[in-house]
Amino acid sequence: MNILVCLSHVPDTTTKVKFVDGKELNKTGVQWIINPWDELALTRALELKEGSGRKIKKVTVVNVGPKTTEPTIRKALAIGADNAIRINKEPLDAFSVANEILEVINKGDYQLIFTGIESSDYNSNSVGGILADLVGINSVSAVSGVDFENDSFKIKREIDGGYELVNVVLPAVLTVQKGIAINPRIPAMRGIMMAKRKPLQVVEPCNVEPLLEYVGYEMPKAKAACKYVETANELIDLLHNEAKVI
Amino acid sequence: MILIYTENWDGKFKKLTYELVSYGSELAKQLNTNVVALSIGMVEDAELKTLGKYGASKVISINNDKLNTFDTQTYSTIISQIAERESANTIIIANNNIGKAISPRLSAKLKAGLVSGVENLPTSIAPFTVQKKVFTGKAYANIVIKSDIKILTLFQNSFGIIEADKDIEIENYNPADINLGTTVLETHKAGGKLLLGDAEIVVSGGRGMKTAENWKPIEELAELLGAGTACSRPVSDEGWRPHDEHVGQTGKIIAPNLYFAFGISGAIQHLGGVSSSKCIVAVNTDKDAPIFEAANYGLIGDARTILPEMIAAITKLKNS
Numbered sequence A: 001m002n003i004l005v006c007l008s009h010v011p012d013t014t015t016k017v018k019f020v021d022g023k024e025l026n027k028t029g030v031q032w033i034i035n036p037w038d039e040l041a042l043t044r045a046l047e048l049k050e051g052s053g054r055k056i057k058k059v060t061v062v063n064v065g066p067k068t069t070e071p072t073i074r075k076a077l078a079i080g081a082d083n084a085i086r087i088n089k090e091p092l093d094a095f096s097v098a099n100e101i102l103e104v105i106n107k108g109d110y111q112l113i114f115t116g117i118e119s120s121d122y123n124s125n126s127v128g129g130i131l132a133d134l135v136g137i138n139s140v141s142a143v144s145g146v147d148f149e150n151d152s153f154k155i156k157r158e159i160d161g162g163y164e165l166v167n168v169v170l171p172a173v174l175t176v177q178k179g180i181a182i183n184p185r186i187p188a189m190r191g192i193m194m195a196k197r198k199p200l201q202v203v204e205p206c207n208v209e210p211l212l213e214y215v216g217y218e219m220p221k222a223k224a225a226c227k228y229v230e231t232a233n234e235l236i237d238l239l240h241n242e243a244k245v246i
Numbered sequence B: 001m002i003l004i005y006t007e008n009w010d011g012k013f014k015k016l017t018y019e020l021v022s023y024g025s026e027l028a029k030q031l032n033t034n035v036v037a038l039s040i041g042m043v044e045d046a047e048l049k050t051l052g053k054y055g056a057s058k059v060i061s062i063n064n065d066k067l068n069t070f071d072t073q074t075y076s077t078i079i080s081q082i083a084e085r086e087s088a089n090t091i092i093i094a095n096n097n098i099g100k101a102i103s104p105r106l107s108a109k110l111k112a113g114l115v116s117g118v119e120n121l122p123t124s125i126a127p128f129t130v131q132k133k134v135f136t137g138k139a140y141a142n143i144v145i146k147s148d149i150k151i152l153t154l155f156q157n158s159f160g161i162i163e164a165d166k167d168i169e170i171e172n173y174n175p176a177d178i179n180l181g182t183t184v185l186e187t188h189k190a191g192g193k194l195l196l197g198d199a200e201i202v203v204s205g206g207r208g209m210k211t212a213e214n215w216k217p218i219e220e221l222a223e224l225l226g227a228g229t230a231c232s233r234p235v236s237d238e239g240w241r242p243h244d245e246h247v248g249q250t251g252k253i254i255a256p257n258l259y260f261a262f263g264i265s266g267a268i269q270h271l272g273g274v275s276s277s278k279c280i281v282a283v284n285t286d287k288d289a290p291i292f293e294a295a296n297y298g299l300i301g302d303a304r305t306i307l308p309e310m311i312a313a314i315t316k317l318k319n320s
């Protein structure tokens, strides 16, 4: 049994984003990280493997990106992934990215595929579901926990007002959110050394056409300055009579 | 034709449902077409007909016990069959748990470009261009959908409700063989709790609240206002509050009319989840806390003494 974790390479969450002519992200000075949910997914995948009594053999990570994403991929190897695949292409939209990963799944042997519920750059919560449909397998969304019991996976998914525990026919794609793990694993020195020797395979893309085109970017309108008040009474009065929100 | 997937909660629709239909009807005016709703589950005719009040001219109702289990593959297959049968050119779904689960699968089945979390009508119809927040609220992207069929998920509480009385026709539909790939083992649901996404007012606390016990006045204030409760990430990590209350970049993204931040510093990752709120109120001891840059109203002071004063002031207001 093997697990595939899809990684998105995104700007650090504290990045003050800027754009070149309102057309593309200005990458100057940007620090890059593993998308936070993907990092949690990887953390849980490794825990599952370690707790499986060797039934889960391998945790592979895959990224669709140019060579500049390799430090992010190496970090995933340092955290503990066994091997990595990079599909050599600038990601353009969720549909084309999922089509690239489809090839990796068709050629591999993965029972569980993890994607983050969204990536913190384009926030499109799409890749996991599109991928599952292209492969023709099940998907479970809003997954906040997964356990390996009696050779099958027990999956916890969020529903309105609570959660469900479900089983799903494998292979399946799980799109995961917080709760799958609470904190990501930090690479240890030994992991960083070993990561250099772990296989990072580069494959050429199949170049499926995207369905979306990101044509430009705008910054949100500046908001009015904060109005300071001294007392609770004054605040409630303003919320009632001025903002009319209570 | 614009197809709207209208989810129900124990046979009832919510404000969110009517917001989706309102959005669809306004879009239908631009595209010069009509709005058809699709409902899956046991919903009475009287309830289905309420969709007409917001501009739907037909509702297709599917009622089959097997569909009590939410299986992403099955649901998206049924919706895509209806979309094809009705020649839908736009599909609108809520940007919630269910919508996020089915919309990407539909995108793959129909080769339809999906833009999730839109807040407004398209800025242009040809080319079909929509705007959405990217980089967790730090910017907007203008996106052209190039495919014939378009799928949009609408961000809850962003568009509002518009009444448009239409005569509505109900059609019952029975899908062919249903093969569920998902088995539900257990369901855990806290009854009666207001869902964060539905709440028009949200009262939230951060690490500045110091202990789990200090949430009593936050809950009291929320109850008084009919509000939901939320928290910053460290608060849920510490276990002071449940994870489903965590808002921000890695938690829930909400857009209530009013958001109270008590003892929350306003880190960029926190703001990513709440910056679309229409009015933000911050109470913090630190006058330099970044939350004040995002806030509409600010009070510099100790949340623990100010909360009881606010409760008293609101009680007085309610009684007057």
Ligand SMILES: Cc1cc2nc3c(=O)[nH]c(=O)nc-3n(C[C@H](O)[C@H](O)[C@H](O)COP(=O)(O)OP(=O)(O)OC[C@H]3O[C@@H](n4cnc5c(N)ncnc54)[C@H](O)[C@@H]3O)c2cc1C
Pocket: A013, A036, B205, B206, B207, B208, B209, B231, B232, B233, B234, B235, B246, B247, B248, B249, B250, B251, B262, B263, B264, B265, B266, B267, B268, B269, B270, B273, B283, B284, B285, B286, B289, B301, B302, B303, B304
């Ligand atoms: C990848 C990543 C993702 C993240 N995602 C999220 C996320 O989704 N959501 C999130 O919230 N955070 C997130 N964070 C964490 C974020 O960076 C902050 O650490 C967090 O939001 C701080 O929480 P806080 O404001 O409750 O606590 P603090 O930063 O500790 O702030 C506490 C505040 O309370 C004030 N205070 C103290 N005592 C009082 C008092 N008695 N009365 C009033 N005010 C008082 C202090 O002045 C301070 O401003 C993320 C971080 C990373 C790296």
